[in-house]
Amino acid sequence: MRRSSLILALATLACTTPRDDDRRDASVALIEQCTSQRAGATGFDDDLDGAIDEGCPLFVGTPMPLSELHRSSSPLLSPWLSPDKLRLYLVKSDTGELVVAHRRSRDSRFGAPVLVARWDDVPVVAATLGSDELEVIVATPTAALARATRASREDAFGPLEPITLTIAPPHHHPSISRDGRELFFVTADASGLFLVQRAVRSARGEPFGPAEPALVSDGTTNQLTPSLSDDGRTLFVSMNGALASADRLATGTFAAPVLIGTLGIFPHVDVRTREMFFVTQAAAWSPVPSATVWRAPICRDGACAQRTIECEGGAPSPDGQHCYVAIRTPLSWDDARADCEARGAHLVTIASADEAAVAVFLQAGAVQWTGGFDAREDAPECNLAIAPEGCAFAWIDDEPWLYAPWAAGEPSNADLLATGDANCAALGADGTIDDRACDTALPFVCESERAISW
Numbered sequence: 243m244r245r246s247s248l249i250l251a252l253a254t255l256a257c258t259t260p261r262d263d264d265r266r267d268a269s270v271a272l273i274e275q276c277t278s279q280r281a282g283a284t285g286f287d288d289d290l291d292g293a294i295d296e297g298c299p300l301f302v303g304t305p306m307p308l309s310e311l312h313r314s315s316s317p318l319l320s321p322w323l324s325p326d327k328l329r330l331y332l333v334k335s336d337t338g339e340l341v342v343a344h345r346r347s348r349d350s351r352f353g354a355p356v357l358v359a360r361w362d363d364v365p366v367v368a369a370t371l372g373s374d375e376l377e378v379i380v381a382t383p384t385a386a387l388a389r390a391t392r393a394s395r396e397d398a399f400g401p402l403e404p405i406t407l408t409i410a411p412p413h414h415h416p417s418i419s420r421d422g423r424e425l426f427f428v429t430a431d432a433s434g435l436f437l438v439q440r441a442v443r444s445a446r447g448e449p450f451g452p453a454e455p456a457l458v459s460d461g462t463t464n465q466l467t468p469s470l471s472d473d474g475r476t477l478f479v480s481m482n483g484a485l486a487s488a489d490r491l492a493t494g495t496f497a498a499p500v501l502i503g504t505l506g507i508f509p510h511v512d513v514r515t516r517e518m519f520f521v522t523q524a525a526a527w528s529p530v531p532s533a534t535v536w537r538a539p540i541c542r543d544g545a546c547a548q549r550t551i552e553c554e555g556g557a558p559s560p561d562g563q564h565c566y567v568a569i570r571t572p573l574s575w576d577d578a579r580a581d582c583e584a585r586g587a588h589l590v591t592i593a594s595a596d597e598a599a600v601a602v603f604l605q606a607g608a609v610q611w612t613g614g615f616d617a618r619e620d621a622p623e624c625n626l627a628i629a630p631e632g633c634a635f636a637w638i639d640d641e642p643w644l645y646a647p648w649a650a651g652e653p654s655n656a657d658l659l660a661t662g663d664a665n666c667a668a669l670g671a672d673g674t675i676d677d678r679a680c681d682t683a684l685p686f687v688c689e690s691e692r693a694i695s696w
Contacts, residue, residue: 338365385412614667
């Protein structure tokens, strides 16, 4: 929504108090005058209940893979965005750990995931948090739900405590509302069909009340990975691999789910930032065979088109999330690093053969610096035969060192064209890298983030 329209809508809300008799029939979803679905259109809160175009069709824009989260060998599940929109919590499905990725702003990319919690005796299958980020509810491999708490975001989570529900296990795919009162989870009926259930409690820490079906079932379609939008008005769910949404009725229950045309599981939607996170399996673009976390714009007012920002004087990366600019003046690695930082960028980091190909093209095949360096203070003789992990090399932007197309015999800690230790990584015309003496003067490519907000 345009800012002017938002201010107008908020001002109207502030001056008008909706009465009970202004509400629609409680037996149907709230319906407004749906905004014409055209680029740039904005919606209005016709019934003055604080929501725009509820009951109108949902539109999902073009998804963008969060490649920065997948420079890790672990499949990532259960994306959950913090209320300030800066932290994305996920579960490493192969280790059962809870991790979090940070971003500086809504326009920034997420950093590499870092560990939040590990329960050695019980690995986690899925996880969900409340708005204070002090309680986490998880599903375990035994299909039981449990919870853990912490005193602050800087503290570690305590041990897992079982959650008692009125419906017998198995319980799968928990999702807690922002206020921590509504718990959604999945269970199977007598025929084996998976259905979404809902249980309510009076406050955080209190026991949950009786569970009851949250969504209408057609008797044939599995309902999996439920997630309540941050405003509590829409429940998102995966139905046989396709994402669907159900609007909350005035009675507090939900209407029948409606497919929104995107394949995926574990949807998480923030209506204020109008972004959806979800998971697909083993997308072809990923440099490692893992689950894939995607981000897509989502809206009801027809203004979902992603903003396009060109890379001025450079070229976009294959995943569309970075800009590359070639600097042909040869500099030492340290001076090249400083030059890129002065441009608000960093020396190029390589996570795939496609990324290497772009950098090679921009420098017309000339040997160039990358953002790779030996991270040890005192780097001894380094050879892959005795150090196959990559000789402690690291990327300058803290991305995991996973893609390392070393040339034959490299890294050797030797530079035939210079003396001294070879602790900095250079990219050759064939897309391979080798270690060079850091004071060697080479051209380089600077890499910066593209603005990816919408």
